[in-house]
Amino acid sequence: xxxxxxxxxxxxxxxxxxxxxxxxxxxxxxxxxxxxxxxxxxxxxxxxxxxxxxxxxxxxxxxxxxxxxxxxxxxxxxxxxxxxxxxxxxxxxxxxxxxxxxxxxxxxxxxxxxxxxxxxx
Numbered sequence: 001x002x003x004x005x006x007x008x009x010x011x012x013x014x015x016x017x018x019x020x021x022x023x024x025x026x027x028x029x030x031x032x033x034x035x036x037x038x039x040x041x042x043x044x045x046x047x048x049x050x051x052x053x054x055x056x057x058x059x060x061x062x063x064x065x066x067x068x069x070x071x072x073x074x075x076x077x078x079x080x081x082x083x084x085x086x087x088x089x090x091x092x093x094x095x096x097x098x099x100x101x102x103x104x105x106x107x108x109x110x111x112x113x114x115x116x117x118x119x120x121x
Contacts, residue, residue, distance in 0.1 A: 031058070031059045031060075031061075031062055032059075033059075033060065033061050033062035033078045033079065034053060034055075034062040036062070036078060037053050037062040037063075037064055037076070037078040038053045038062075038064075040078075040083075040094040041053065041064060041066065041076075041094065043094075044094055044095065044098060044105075044109075046108055046109075046112055047069065047098060047102070047104070047105035047106075047108040047109055047112075048066060048067065048068065048069065048098075048105070049067040049068060049069050049071070050066075050067040051064050051065065051066045051067070052064060052065050060079065060080070061077055061078060061079040062077070062078050063075060063076070063077045063078075064076050064077075068098075068101065068102045068104065068105065069102060069104035069105060069108065070102060070103075070104050072101075072102075074086055074101060075087070076094075076097065083096075083097045085097055085100075085101065095109070
């Protein structure tokens with residue numbers, strides 16, 4: 001299979017000499033992981049006493065201090081591998097991590113789900 005004629009013309013005209021570089025706007029300078037961890041914890045705020053996402057995390061991870069309803073404080077780090085609990089166990093979702101460490105979170109989550117279901121009927 002050969003290249004279309006227009007491609008050969010572009011290539012022969014020297015277009016292949018240029019290097020294209022993607023420049024992200026300043027609005028995207030914040031770490032994806034920082035933004036994602038903040039969003040995930042905000043969505044689960046109903047089942048948390050408090051959370052603080054640390055500034056200055058690297059572009060490849062974000063870390064937060066999370067106080068559970070039971071009063072215990074844990075550290076959650078989000079990386080490409082998932083949500084990591086206190087530098088140990090890794091979870092696929094923030095919900096899975098919180099369910100594993102907090103019975104009170106699980107109770108509040110169940111209440112929120114039942115409330116939403118009742119509002120649909």
